[in-house]
Amino acid sequence: MTANAAIFATQSCEICPIRYRAVCARCERDELAELESVKIYRRYAAGQTVSWAGDRMDMVASVVSGVASLTQQMEDGRTQMVGLLLPSDFLGRPGREVAAYTVTAASELLLCCFRRKPFEELLRSNPRIAGRLLEMTLDELDAARDWLLLLGRKSAREKIASLLTILARREAALNLRQPEGRIAVDLPLTREAMADYLGLTLETVSRQMSALKRDGVIELDGKRRVVIPLFGRLVSESGDDADGGPLS
Amino acid sequence: MTANAAIFATQSCEICPIRYRAVCARCERDELAELESVKIYRRYAAGQTVSWAGDRMDMVASVVSGVASLTQQMEDGRTQMVGLLLPSDFLGRPGREVAAYTVTAASELLLCCFRRKPFEELLRSNPRIAGRLLEMTLDELDAARDWLLLLGRKSAREKIASLLTILARREAALNLRQPEGRIAVDLPLTREAMADYLGLTLETVSRQMSALKRDGVIELDGKRRVVIPLFGRLVSESGDDADGGPLS
DNA sequence: CCAGGACATTGACCCAAATCAAGATGACAG
DNA sequence: CTGTCATCTTGATTTGGGTCAATGTCCTGG
Numbered sequence: 001m002t003a004n005a006a007i008f009a010t011q012s013c014e015i016c017p018i019r020y021r022a023v024c025a026r027c028e029r030d031e032l033a034e035l036e037s038v039k040i041y042r043r044y045a046a047g048q049t050v051s052w053a054g055d056r057m058d059m060v061a062s063v064v065s066g067v068a069s070l071t072q073q074m075e076d077g078r079t080q081m082v083g084l085l086l087p088s089d090f091l092g093r094p095g096r097e098v099a100a101y102t103v104t105a106a107s108e109l110l111l112c113c114f115r116r117k118p119f120e121e122l123l124r125s126n127p128r129i130a131g132r133l134l135e136m137t138l139d140e141l142d143a144a145r146d147w148l149l150l151l152g153r154k155s156a157r158e159k160i161a162s163l164l165t166i167l168a169r170r171e172a173a174l175n176l177r178q179p180e181g182r183i184a185v186d187l188p189l190t191r192e193a194m195a196d197y198l199g200l201t202l203e204t205v206s207r208q209m210s211a212l213k214r215d216g217v218i219e220l221d222g223k224r225r226v227v228i229p230l231f232g233r234l235v236s237e238s239g240d241d242a243d244g245g246p247l248s
Numbered sequence: 249m250t251a252n253a254a255i256f257a258t259q260s261c262e263i264c265p266i267r268y269r270a271v272c273a274r275c276e277r278d279e280l281a282e283l284e285s286v287k288i289y290r291r292y293a294a295g296q297t298v299s300w301a302g303d304r305m306d307m308v309a310s311v312v313s314g315v316a317s318l319t320q321q322m323e324d325g326r327t328q329m330v331g332l333l334l335p336s337d338f339l340g341r342p343g344r345e346v347a348a349y350t351v352t353a354a355s356e357l358l359l360c361c362f363r364r365k366p367f368e369e370l371l372r373s374n375p376r377i378a379g380r381l382l383e384m385t386l387d388e389l390d391a392a393r394d395w396l397l398l399l400g401r402k403s404a405r406e407k408i409a410s411l412l413t414i415l416a417r418r419e420a421a422l423n424l425r426q427p428e429g430r431i432a433v434d435l436p437l438t439r440e441a442m443a444d445y446l447g448l449t450l451e452t453v454s455r456q457m458s459a460l461k462r463d464g465v466i467e468l469d470g471k472r473r474v475v476i477p478l479f480g481r482l483v484s485e486s487g488d489d490a491d492g493g494p495l496s
Numbered sequence: 497c498c499a500g501g502a503c504a505t506t507g508a509c510c511c512a513a514a515t516c517a518a519g520a521t522g523a524c525a526g
Numbered sequence: 527c528t529g530t531c532a533t534c535t536t537g538a539t540t541t542g543g544g545t546c547a548a549t550g551t552c553c554t555g556g
Contacts, residue, residue, distance in 0.1 A: 072397045080400040082393035093390075095383060100390060123382075127375045134371075134382045135343060141385060142341075142348060144392040145330035149320045151399035152328040152447030156513065191534060199400025204513055206535055223521085223534065404543065439504060452543055454505055471504065471552080 040113045044105035057099045059113045060092030066109035067188040070101040071196060081196040083140075086170055090136055094120050107188040151199045159198040160208045164218070168231055183231040187224045288361045292353035305347045307361045308340030314357035315436040318349040319444060329444040331388075334418055338384050342368050355436040399447045407446040408456045412466065416479055431479040435472045 041064070044050055050068065051057060063085045070083030082101060085091055091103065094116065123130045150162050167185045187194070191209075195202040212218045219227040289312070292298055298316065299305060311333045318331030330349060333339055339351065342364065371378045398410050415433045435442070439457075443450040460466045467475040 070393070072393065074397070074401065078401040080397040082396045093386060095386070101393065124375070124379070127372070127378065130375060130378055130382065131372070134378060134385065137382060137385045137389060138341060138343065141389050141392060144389060144396065145318070145320065145349070148330045148392065148395060148399060149322070149328040151396060153322065153326040190532095201514060202534080203515080203536085207513090210535070438502095449544060450504080451506085451545080455543090458505070 038114050038118050042111045042113055044109040044111070046105055046107050046109075048105045048109075050103035050105060050109070050111070051099050053099055053102045055099045056097060057092065058116045060090070060094060060116050060119050061111040061113040063087050063089045063091060064110040064112050067106040068109055068111075069104050069106045069189075069193060069196075071104065072101055079196050080199065081193065082144075084197060089140075090133065092116065094123060094133070106190075106193055156198075156200055156204050156208050157211065159200065160194075160205065160212065161217075163194060163198060164226060164228065168228060172231075181231050182227065182229050184221075184225060184227045187226060286362050286366050290359045290361055292357040292359070294353055294355050294357075296353045296357075298351035298353060298357070298359070299347050301347055301350045303347045304345060305340065306364045308338070308342060308364050308367050309359040309361040311335050311337045311339060312358040312360050315354040316357055316359075317352050317354045317437075317441060317444075319352065320349055327444050328447065329441065330392075332445060337388075338381065340364065342371060342381070354438075354441055404446075404448055404452050404456050405459065407448060408442075408453065408460065409465075411442060411446060412474060412476065416476060420479075429479050430475065430477050432469075432473060432475045435474060 042061075044066075053072070065087055068083075068085040068089075068091060069081050070085070071079055071081050073079050084106075091111065093100070123133065150159055154162065164185060167187070168183050171185050172183060189197065191202040191205045194200075195205045198205065209218075209220070213220050217228070217230075219229065221227060290309075292314075301320070313335055316331075316333040316337075316339060317329050318333070319327055319329050321327050332354075339359065341348070371381065398407055402410060412433060415435070416431050419433050420431060437445065439450040439453045442448075443453045446453065457466075457468070461468050465476070465478075467477065469475060
């Protein structure tokens, strides 16, 4: 379980804090009653498939802890990740019977699930939840558009740096600010999953990680823990716009 | 003006048919009254910038005719298209003051604009319009995810083929079915815009177009008109899933 | 009709990342 | 402790698409 996940696990309370923040950030508590009555928690082991592309989906869910990935595959086996869901992200497609993507637990994963039909009913009857979902979907679309820039125009080194930055930012948003802008990230992804995210091969990911280490941009503590000594400085230097990403 | 655009231009009527289909497909007519009162049409010449990334945006809009592109740029000039808006598509980001992307008219463009504030108010007060916008946003997210697969894993030839297929499909959806599955597409994009869409250089786009022509997969009629002789067969052969795209 | 400029094509060469191929590391079962 | 298996690293080689440069093709306005 990642550091992210651990943090969230300790916050459990009667009204699931993640879902509260995620789906109903600004709703009154009584608006949650209906959702509350139909939620089901589900746990998946790292590597386990949550559902296959083409499966009938009658659940939607919110990520409580861990990391889920959406992937698309061509018949010849080429694979591209098309979604990376971290705690508080929404999973599912209201209004669609059939899943378009394969969902996999990248690390140990805890989902908070709702049956799709009642959830859609709730969307219809409760504009605030619908509005919140629209907002989340728009954010996800923005993230997808940054991802398009990454896949279309960045070099392998820049791709790796951007991914580490995305993960480090989410880490930083949750944790207290780290001293000196130094930040540690537990990679929730294998080299292969990173490659699928970045449109690279796992060999290239490995080589570029080694190169970033050699150049002193990152420190590797085991295979899955990355320390970025100058994260604070690097991120603040290069605003939040569509720049090449720091660490490059 | 593209064939698309011409078709739509002839459909003009009191209640803008595009907006009707796009934003309020299943709304009652009286629900449109409020929208109706605040709409403004705006026309842009091919190549003209509609708004720059970072600009204050106080409009949202619907594409009536023509093609608009959203692009993202890195400081060193590398450019990636992150959105391609055809007639009936929605433009704008309710809830955001500042535009994240540069919007350009790829061909001559007619927009139907609404002031953002009243539009947001309408979203709040009218759940059916909000629901419709959510549906459109989810569709756009799906399209973005197909685009991720294209950028991350497809060869130059496959990228071109996929783009032609996307344009041909929209053409086919509007026009009567063409005889023999033969279809003609007026490219609304320059080679450079195609390259920005596909994450390639314009030289590679040009070379691959020539190669497809040489191989008899497409016919070029001038620079901007493409005929795909076997479109019907190619598309039906390879279902609608995440395949490599036909024409490859 | 011709000149100028935007857009497109084609060629020669190069390089970043893919591919193919060994090994290294590390977690875990027995 | 040791063998197995998944994961990761590193090296040698190939190649698809980028880069640089020259040429071609329209369209438009004078």
